[in-house]
Amino acid sequence: MNRIFFRFFVLVMLSITAATFVIYFAFSRLFGDPLDDIARRQAAAQIFLIEQYVDKAPADEWLARLNNVRLVSEVRYDLVPLEQARQQVGGARRAALDRGEIVLDPANKTLYRRVDLEGERYIGSHEEVLVAHNLPIDIGQALKMEALRYIIVAVALLVPIALWSRSHWQGLQALSGMADEFGSGKLSVRAHMKPSASIYPLAERINHMAGRIEDLMESQRSLLHSVSHELRTPIARLEFALELLDARAKDPDLHKRIAAMEGDLAELNNLVNELLDMSKLDSARSLQVATLDLHALLQECCAALPHAAARLDCEFAQGLGEVEADGRLLGRAIGNLLRNAQKYAAGRILLSARRAQDAIEIAVEDDGPGIPEDEREKIFDPFYRLDRSRDRATGGFGLGLSIARKAVVLHGGSLRAEASTGLGGARFVIALPLATDGE
Numbered sequence: 001m002n003r004i005f006f007r008f009f010v011l012v013m014l015s016i017t018a019a020t021f022v023i024y025f026a027f028s029r030l031f032g033d034p035l036d037d038i039a040r041r042q043a044a045a046q047i048f049l050i051e052q053y054v055d056k057a058p059a060d061e062w063l064a065r066l067n068n069v070r071l072v073s074e075v076r077y078d079l080v081p082l083e084q085a086r087q088q089v090g091g092a093r094r095a096a097l098d099r100g101e102i103v104l105d106p107a108n109k110t111l112y113r114r115v116d117l118e119g120e121r122y123i124g125s126h127e128e129v130l131v132a133h134n135l136p137i138d139i140g141q142a143l144k145m146e147a148l149r150y151i152i153v154a155v156a157l158l159v160p161i162a163l164w165s166r167s168h169w170q171g172l173q174a175l176s177g178m179a180d181e182f183g184s185g186k187l188s189v190r191a192h193m194k195p196s197a198s199i200y201p202l203a204e205r206i207n208h209m210a211g212r213i214e215d216l217m218e219s220q221r222s223l224l225h226s227v228s229h230e231l232r233t234p235i236a237r238l239e240f241a242l243e244l245l246d247a248r249a250k251d252p253d254l255h256k257r258i259a260a261m262e263g264d265l266a267e268l269n270n271l272v273n274e275l276l277d278m279s280k281l282d283s284a285r286s287l288q289v290a291t292l293d294l295h296a297l298l299q300e301c302c303a304a305l306p307h308a309a310a311r312l313d314c315e316f317a318q319g320l321g322e323v324e325a326d327g328r329l330l331g332r333a334i335g336n337l338l339r340n341a342q343k344y345a346a347g348r349i350l351l352s353a354r355r356a357q358d359a360i361e362i363a364v365e366d367d368g369p370g371i372p373e374d375e376r377e378k379i380f381d382p383f384y385r386l387d388r389s390r391d392r393a394t395g396g397f398g399l400g401l402s403i404a405r406k407a408v409v410l411h412g413g414s415l416r417a418e419a420s421t422g423l424g425g426a427r428f429v430i431a432l433p434l435a436t437d438g439e
């Protein structure tokens with residue numbers, strides 16, 4: 001709010017300053033210098049005195065009247081030679097002085113006026129100029145008043161702008177909070193706004209969009225769930241039928257074929273189970289959160305790992321503490337990463353855990369071929385496997401990382417892939433928010 005308002009403030013001030021200059025230049029061009037005008041108004045009494053009292057005097061009394069004025073006035077009146085005055089006024093004003101007009105010099109609080117043009121007042125009077133110093137001209141004061149006037153106008157403009165932007169800002173804050181929650185997976189969240197709110201129509205559209213997305217996700221999830229579920233029965237029937245067939249088969253060749261078919265069926269069964277697990281992970285409702293000792297959880301993951309050629313080292317920082325998590329899901333995510341590392345490591349795997357600033361980081365790294373930088377996000381897509389001959393040899397559906405990420409995200413954490421600087425292969429990092437942060 002403050003930032004937007006500050007920008008508005010600066011913008012309004014800049015426009016008002018620009019408008020002031022434009023007004024000044026336009027007025028000077030069309031009607032003469034406004035500062036001159038102000039000075040003329042401020043020196044109006046002295047000008048009146050010269051024009052009405054001194055000038056209107058008969059020629060022989062002129063000097064006497066001027067002296068009278070000199071005596072009673074605080075303004076200093078002098079007579080100077082025309083040439084000297086012409087030099088002092090300079091520029092465009094010289095012509096006006098020559099014509100016998102009153103020439104003001106606001107900066108020096110001075111005015112010039114020729115005594116007369118024909119020398120009718122006294123001998124040589126057409127060669128002299130009446131100069132009045134110390135005129136009560138204060139341009140600074142006038143400018144301050146102008147500035148104050150503009151500032152009052154600007155503030156008067158800013159008050160409605162502030163009120164207007166405040167109502168917008170509050171609405172936008174509510175919308176962005178809703179978008180954050182929606183983005184983090186809480187698909188049922190909606191923006192609640194009064195119909196009188198300025199951005200109510202926008203909120204309505206966003207709610208509508210959120211509703212559509214929620215429906216689509218829900219129908220996709222339930223489709224995936226139903227298809228996987230429906231596949232279980234025919235698979236079970238096929239398994240049963242194959243076992244019967246196997247028992248009755250006499251031909252050893254047929255036995256081999258049946259065994260291969262059973263292997264394929266087992267793979268299909270695994271896939272269906274993984275798909276079912278994945279569809280369950282689409283909502284936080286499936287979480288069974290408890291307070292877990294992280295150290296113990298990590299050791300369980302290592303113990304549950306099948307035996308493999310690669311050596312597994314563990315490096316756990318002291319005092320890892322506890323996390324609020326679903327132990328089964330988190331353990332499964334870590335297990336997925338460890339099994340992947342076993343598949344791809346050349347000889348070493350490192351499981352490490354430490355406390356970072358506001359999260360706990362669990363990292364699994366290996367000395368295998370690693371993952372090219374442009375593939376590091378794609379490998380988290382379901383069924384995505386790197387097109388490497390090795391991947392085909394290692395088997396798997398390409399669902400493990402996708403399931404692991406979903407599980408970690410459900411805990412409010414994140415899972416990313418990077419390069420392992422220590423071992424040279426891939427490094428997967430699970431970052432979990434600390435228990436005190438609300439998770």
Ligand SMILES: Nc1ncnc2c1ncn2[C@@H]1O[C@H](COP(=O)(O)OP(=O)(O)OP(=O)(O)O)[C@@H](O)[C@H]1O
Nearest residue numbers: 340341344370379385386396397398399400401426
């Ligand atoms: N530690 C690793 N080193 C190199 N590549 C990896 C590593 N872990 C994963 N990958 C790449 O990411 C792909 C996706 O991994 P993911 O675990 O999702 O699937 P998978 O292991 O192939 O199959 P599944 O886990 O479903 O049995 C893998 O096929 C592999 O190409």
Ligand SMILES: [Mg+2]
Nearest residue numbers: 340396400401
């Ligand atoms: Mg895997």
